Amino acid sequence: CPVGLVRVHPPVLLQNVSDGGNGSLISGNVLRDEHGHVIIDHVDTGCAPCPFGKFSDDGLVCVPKTSTIGVFLPPIDSNTSTWSFAAQIHCAADLAREHVNHRIGAVVPELPNRTSSLRQLRVDVVHADPRSSLPLVLAYQRLRDAGAHAIVGSHDSATSAALATLAAVDNLPQCSYGADAESLSNKLSFPFFARTHPSLATTTVAIPHVASLFNWSSVGVLFVNDDDGKAFVEGLAAHAGLANVGVAVTASYEAAIEATYSLACAKVKAAGVNIVFATVLQSDLVGLMQAAESASLWGEGYAWVLAQHMNTDALVASASAVSLSRQSVVSLLDGLLTFVDSPRHSEGFSSFSRAIANSSSLVCARIKAAIDGTEDSMSSHSVTAGAMVGSEMDGEIGEHSLRRVSESHRDGGLAGLSQMDSEMTNQSLLTGNMTGRNSLASKMGSSMNYDHSSHFGAPVALRKEAAYAYDCVAALAMALAHAPSPSDGNGVFDALLSGGFEGASGLVAFDLNTADRATSTVDHVLHNWVPSDSGDALLELYKDHFSLARGWAAAEPAIRWPGGVFTTPLDHTALPPCEINHIRDLTSGVPRCVACSAGKIAVRGECVATESGHTTALIVSLSTALGLLFLAALCIVLARMLAAFVRASKAAKREKQSQLMRVRKAMEDVMQVGFSVCYIKFSDFSRLGWLQPHEEVRKHGMLEYLDDTASIAAFAAKNHAVLYAARTARSHTARSISFGLLS
Incomplete structure (x- = not known):
């Protein structure tokens, strides 16, 4: 029988078989009941649909429709914020399970109706060390052995790609809450991979609108020379024109190689732009901004927009490593902007926060007292070390820092498999259903203790990835309910992509070609870095949020720009050119044209010294009146000679100026070519x-x-x-x- 149908005989047994009115003609003759509902199709073969809430994989027996979703938690180490991250993802997954099984629509209003055919949802969690492929394979296989019909994870692109490769072999649908690499959009390589977390391409579509907000028409792009950096540049170049923004120059640097910082900044400076969009590593930012300051690419009249979130406390704390004071680092980074995805301004996120507070989930009970979902300022300095507060403190636990898993937690890689069914006893929940030295409970204490007093130390922010994880579980649950069989990976994945919904991270919909989150459903926020009152900490202040569907929330956000000014920098490329032998002066923060001083000429925006002019004096001595006629004739000859001399002198000066310009041009070209x-x-x-x-x-x-x-x-x-x-x-x-x- 086709998937979802079961063979029945004799026909008299069909009287109690109905598909609830949702039957459809497949082929052959169709038998309907008195209500017009299909009770059997393929009459010639004796195949009938299972009753509502049941399914059949073998075509012989109808069984209750239960499904299992496996969730990969982020890695943990001695850093308290990694414990918070893992705990929040664990809570989000269990909260979604609770809402499916108890038909609660507090976060996803249509969840009860769209999962009504699902008798029960199980959620199993594992924790694998991403540094080793063997434990990751082992964790995946344990989820498969436990009956997982789909998986959620992981927290980063590298681990998600490894899981997607395994899932493709088993036709196992996957949804990631943290991966953003564009390579994962390739359906030939990752046919069963989807994500509620936006891809990097989404930011390249949205960030040109930052330039539009401030009336900038041209930007320079500075990026780290890796796959993500290159993808960012390519995406930005492709999408900037849609917002009437041009990319004047792109410059790359090598991670952790300081000599390349100044070269990249010099290239951007030479292009004449003063607006820079950058995607860089947090560990390189302070050095890059020092190089930008030295190249006169940072300061009053300039603007930098970072395309990723960073942890400001960690940046200030790194001052000693670069031989700077905390105040110096704060002053250096004062006025930076960041533009990152965030669902925090959606109604769904507010509902999600309230649902955690009202949840009966034992997992969420361990952390909900530690979550502070309020949003007034972005200060992570206002609480004790290790805590995360405010609305967007998501940077420290990014893809790079999460790779640093301490050796103390590397005992085989698998941190446990814990079933979280509503029917489970407290003891089985707390210890996990797979015990031993690799159990999640053994990592987190005998009671899987996410208690904020012992691990967090202070209130923490509800992370955006938690909302994305909840939506992954909810989306897969609705797809599993809709598909004829939870074991039909193709059917489940098709159902996943076809159903949009209002979720914890706002409106959720998938691109049918890439299975990425639809760009139109992603919100971004604009943050402004400003110094604290004491001057030894950076505050990251929310200024505005943007979506392609609704545009900007505020028309004129008040921004503190470099130099402590509140006047928006003008786009230098849009200003009219200065007249001959004048250069643009930016020292006051307001562009103006000034003349070069005597003995200098304007060459590529700078006044360059030239050779001193020659002065020729002609002394004529008249001895007698008789020599006047001779003198007149002599003057005529000398006048002609003088005119020829002046012409030659001017020609020599022009040639000298031309040589200077050729030399400067050659020097600049050598920088671009890399060598003569x-x-x-x-x-x-x-x-x-x-x-x-x-x-x-x-x-x-x-x-x-x-x-x-x-x-x-x-x-x-x-x-x-x-x-x-x-x-x-x-x-x-x-x-x-x-x-x-x-x-």
């Missing part, structure tokens, strides 16, 4: 027999030396060229040279 280029004809190279020092080849007139982009491009257009690299290794007794054909 020396060419030699292949016939000459063959005669020499090997790659000789440049000066030796130059003596024989064989070397073509180019140092600017235009010259290199023109030469390359006319000649075929290959590039050889030589590496010299020296010792006390010998020298060896190796060659490699690069291109």
Whole structure:
């Protein structure tokens, strides 16, 4: 029989079989009851639908429709905030289970109706060390052995991708609450992966509207040279035009390599932009801003917008590592903006917060006293160390920091499998249904203690990932209820993508092509970093929130910009050019054009010194009146000579200025090209027999030396060229040279 139908005979037994009016013609003859409900189709084969609330996998027996969802919790270490993160995801999953099983629509109003055919939902949780693939596979397999029909997780892109690879083999639907990598949108590689957490591409669609908010028409982009950074640049370049914003320049730096910070900043500065969108690592931010300040790319009249959340307390605490005082770091970062996804301004998130407070879940009872869902300011400095308060303190436990799992928790990787059914006893809940040294209970204490007094130390923020996790469980539960069989992975995944709903993170809908959260359903918030009253801490203040569906909430948010001013920086690229021999002065924070001083000329926005002018004095001595005629003739000749001299002098000055500009252009082009280029004809190279020092080849007139982009491009257009690299290794007794054909 087809999936969801069961073979029955004799036909008389069909009198009590009904599909509740939801039957559909598949093929063949159809038998209906007195109400018009289909009670059997495929009459010729004797296949009938199971009664409401039951299903059949084998086509022989109808069984109650129960489903199991496996949840991967974030890793934990000695950092108290990682305990808070894991506890909140655990609570969110159990709260969703409670709402499904007890038909509660407090967070998702349509949840009771859309899961009514689901007799019972089980939620099992595991905790795996992401540093090792074997424990992750073991955790996954234990969930499968426990009967999981779908999985939720994980907290980051790398672990989620590994799980998605395993899930694809088993046709197991997966929903992630924390992964944002664009690579996971590839359905050829990850056919059963979906997410309620927005992908990185969503931010690149929304962030150009920050420029529109402040009337900026052109921005520079500075990014870390990794896959996420490159994806951010590509996405921003593709979507910026939709908001009438242009990307003037892009510059990358290498993580943790300070020498590349100044190069990236110099490239952005040379493009003449003063508005910078950046996606960088938290560990690099202070060094980058120091480099930006040195390059005159940061200060009054400039603006930087970070495309990810960062932990301001951790940044200030890192002052000693970079030989700065806390006050210096605060002053350096004063005026930065961040633009990140956040569901906190949705009605669903408010309902979710209230539902946790009213929940009877034993898991949530351990943490709800520690959750402070209020939002007045973004100060994480106002509470004791290790605590997280305010509405957006989500940065410290990002993908990079979560990889740092302490050795003390690395005893096989699996931290336990805990069933959370409503029928379970308290003892089985607290100890988990798989005991031993790998149990979650053994990690968290004999009672799975998430108690805030022992682990959190102070009130914590309800994290956005908790709302995303709740929505993952709810969405999968509704899909499992809708599909003919929970074991039909394709049917469950199709049902998951087709059903939108109002959830804990606001409106939830999936893109049918990528299974990503639909861009139109994602909210973003704009934060402003300002110093505390004491000057030794940074506060992250909420200023506005944005969605593609509704636009900005506030038309003119009050922002504290670099330099402590409240005047929005003007986009320098939109200003009219200065007149000849004038440069733009930004020292006052208000752009203005000023003339270069005597003896200097304006070259690429800077006044450059030139050679002193020559003064020629003509002394004429008249001895007698008889010499007047001769003098008149002489003056005519000298006037002509003087005119010729002035013309030659001006030509020399123009040539000198041209040389200066060529030198400066060459210097800038070398920075862009990375190196100057020396060419030699292949016939000459063959005669020499090997790659000789440049000066030796130059003596024989064989070397073509180019140092600017235009010259290199023109030469390359006319000649075929290959590039050889030589590496010299020296010792006390010998020298060896190796060659490699690069291109």
